[in-house]
Amino acid sequence: MIKLIKQHSTFNPPVILASLLLVLFLSITSLIIPTKFQETLFAFREFVSVNFGWFYILTVGIFLIFIIFLALSTLGDIKLGLDDEEPEFSFTSWLAMLFAAGTGVGLMFFGVSEPLSHLKSDVTLVDGVHSAQQAVFLAMFHWGLNAWTVYGIMALALAYFGFRYKLPLSLRSCFYPILKDKLNGGFGHAVDAIALIVTVFGIMTTLGFGAAQLGAGLEHLSVINSNNLLVQIILVVALMSIAVLSAISGVGKGVKIISEINVVLALLFMLFVLFAGPTLHILQAFVDNFGYYLAHIVTTGFDTYAYEPQNQEWFNNWTVLFWAWWLSWTPFVGLFIARISKGRTIREFIFGVLVIPTIFTIVWFSIFGNTGIFIDNTVANGALNQLTGTPEKLLFAFLDYLPASSISSTLACLILGLFFITSADSGIYVLNNIATEDKSKSIPKWQCIMWGLIMVIITISLLSVGGLDALQSVTLIMSLPFGILLLIMCYSLWRGLMHDEAYFSTDTHVTAQYWDSKNWKRGLSKILNQTTQADILQFLKYTALPAMYQVSHELTEEYGFKTTLNRDFHEEDAFCEICIEIENMRNYTYGIKAVKKEISEHMIDDSSLPHIQDSETVIPMTYFSDGRAGYDVQYMTRDDLIMDIIKNYERYLSLLDEVGAEMMAHDQEELGE
Incomplete structure (x- = not known):
């Protein structure tokens, strides 16, 4: 088996075999004993969220403090590559690609539904009244600075060791200062195998959301009769096929073009809601939201609700789950962002990855979240709030209260489809990268097709036994050991940066000035x-x-x-x-x-x-x-x-x-x- 893998693929046998065996086991188990599998899965999810919620919060908090320190220190001047290298992509193209790969599908899915969901919870009670501002803030909190910090820390380590140390662009390279020559041993294989498994299920969760919401949109437009499992399977297969074709064309071509088109469409969609909705209210809310976000981001970032037991269930089902989701996405988004970030300084990189997407997130939720709450309170009479249990339908019901709903719903479906393709395309590239032993070799096209098939099979398997909850549960469980690895990686990155600064700040030996041609x-x-x-x-x-x-x-x-x-x-x-x-x-x-x-x-x-x-x-x-x-x-x-x-x-x-x-x-x- 190992000989065949080495002869006909670029795969690293220990990594690919360990990963595929676990993925295969989970997929087969979910199909053979779906009820028992679902019960076991949800029991594990409950155990992890209840007992390790504090760990997720602390880990993300450490990442945020660490990455901000790097940006503000002299280490921020270090380039991700040689000192004279220039960025491969323009700043706008770079932002478009990292945004589309990072949270595109999620913002479409949760833009209206999440603030409305929080508004129903006791966590938003202020003086006995549910606070719309707190509800919108919590959605921004889950998708803003903290989420991009997790992506950024992974991407920074990958880009730094890959382009500065000239190591392969793989997760094991991030541990070079600790492992040195043992990098290609058992620990290195284990790191890549865990990353591969976490990435597979992290991508599946997002694709599951995208397929469910796209199906709801097509049903809303009467393109299909019902948004059932069969429809979602057809959508997953169709869109994955396009993603595979895009992946075969190469990251510099397919993803770049689709990402830029998609971001333009998303901006147009956002501007439509801004001007078609309560524009003045949205603009006023944005200013309030921005200030409220800055004032509360630190305290909320470390809040485990230890003194508010009545909000523990909400905390486990939302914040802990989101932090686990971001951790599971770090190999995927991190590798992709690292791949497109060569030539930028650490400070420029951190600013681009953290600040700009966070501002966009605040704008997005101010427009969609505040508009949704405004419409629900003034026109819909609570009808939108009643749909929070089926969030995939909520966006299209929301658009019905705005002018030209058919056109806007069609545009939303197009954006969802493109986001799905972009995420799957980027995912195929990243999975190939993690599983490949020699990063300098060109990837055979059949490997892109293989990953497309694997993602289709897993998505269908988990959707069939528990829908989106099953996908979220697997993501939460798999991200726990990976969070521990990322903490070790931060220490490794710190050591690498210290060595870098010491090396490049050291002048010629003080006594070299006394040397001449005679001695x-x-x-x-x-x-x-x-x-x-x-x-x-x-x-x-x-x-x-x-x-x-x-x-x-x-x-x-x-x-x-x-x-x-x-x-x-x-x-x-x-x-x-x-x-x-x-x-x-x-x-x-x-x-x-x-x-x-x-x-x-x-x-x-x-x-x-x-x-x-x-x-x-x-x-x-x-x-x-x-x-x-x-x-x-x-x-x-x-x-x-x-x-x-x-x-x-x-x-x-x-x-x-x-x-x-x-x-x-x-x-x-x-x-x-």
């Missing part, structure tokens, strides 16, 4: 020979100490300064130093000490670095009385050290005229006391 061989010899304690003792005795003696003698004999030479050549604490006394100030000290430095195992094992044999090396490091950080001086000659002592003494004296006098005098007073 380049001596410098090269020093580099390619690992120094030992004995080498540094020789350096201290016969290079450093004589240099200090010459400076001391000159200052004493010619200028009358009081100087002291101190030394200790015991192996563990070897050092030598020159001290120049200064009245009423801290004495100037220039010292050199032997410092041990550990060598990484990676360098020792590297056959291309035969001169590195020991696990540690010893270097002569300077130290100063003013507490400044020292530097390695092993490449300096005696004359070089004399110049270095004098240059640092000149710096010390010049600073005494400025900020140094206060610092050194203050320190001297404390020592006196």
Whole structure:
């Protein structure tokens, strides 16, 4: 089996076999024992949501704090790629693709239904009255900054390690600073297998929503007689076929074109509702909603309703479920966003992925949510609220209260179909990427067809046993272990960024300025020979100490300064130093000490670095009385050290005229006391 997979596909056998076996098991079980399967599935869902709701909230909160810190720090200047690389896609095309792949179907499905659903719940009670503002805010909260933070953290890690470290664009690469050469071992396979499984079910949930709502729209337009399971199956097969054809054309062509068309249509649809509905009310509500969102996003983001047990059920069925949904979508959306984000800085990336989609989400729910509530309260007399139990029908019932409902409903169906195709197209690309062993190989077209078939089979299987609830339950359960992996990934990303900053902020060695064409061989010899304690003792005795003696003698004999030479050549604490006394100030000290430095195992094992044999090396490091950080001086000659002592003494004296006098005098007073 493994031999056949390697010969005829790009798949990584351990990853694809483990993933497909689990997917196959779930699909067959759901068809053979549907009732028992559904009961077990919902019991697991209840257990996870009740006992681990706090974990989902805390995890997303950590992601948000971490990613905002990166954007505001100097690390935000780092590019996702080489320093001179430019973005592959224009900013507008980039935004269109990440939006269409991220939440397109969901916003269409929940834009009207979610605020109305929250309005019925006790969670929106303010002074005994259900608050429309709170209802709309909760919908924005579920789809705004927190959701895109989850996508962003995954996409950032993938893009960073893929384009900066030049590692394969895969999830296991995100753990490189931790795993190093073990990246291609069992843990790496497990990471990709979990990601593949989570991605499959995350995509299925979205496609299930899209198929259900599209079927309801076609029924509303009298294109079909009823929106039953058979109709949804036909829709899934038809739209998936188009998605497969688009996927075969390549991400740079199919997804880009469809995404841009879809975003334009979605904007037109949104503007239609804005101007056909209560325009003034919507504009006023948007301003209120924006301010309310900014004021409450932090406290709500960490609210587990521990002090409001009456709202626990709502919390588990909405916030926990949504956070699990976003976690399950991170490999899918993250890989896709990473793929199209090469050449952007971390700060630009975070701004684009977090801020702009969040603003769009606030605008969307202000238009659809507030209009839905307004119509339900003034014209529909509660008729829309009664349809929250069948949210796939609600959007089209809502459009009936606006002018030209047939045209707007047709446009909504078209947008839903395109969003479905875009999500499935992107999903096929991502699934191929996760499952592929060698990312440089071109993907055979039959693999795109295979993933299309798998997604069709799973969607049909789960829709047949429990509808959208079954899809949501699997997503919630599968996302739990993946959330733990993402926390570890954040630590790995942090380590990678720290190494990056240290590497690219390090200038040429401080003593390289003393090298010239005459002594380049001596410098090269020093580099390619690992120094030992004995080498540094020789350096201290016969290079450093004589240099200090010459400076001391000159200052004493010619200028009358009081100087002291101190030394200790015991192996563990070897050092030598020159001290120049200064009245009423801290004495100037220039010292050199032997410092041990550990060598990484990676360098020792590297056959291309035969001169590195020991696990540690010893270097002569300077130290100063003013507490400044020292530097390695092993490449300096005696004359070089004399110049270095004098240059640092000149710096010390010049600073005494400025900020140094206060610092050194203050320190001297404390020592006196």
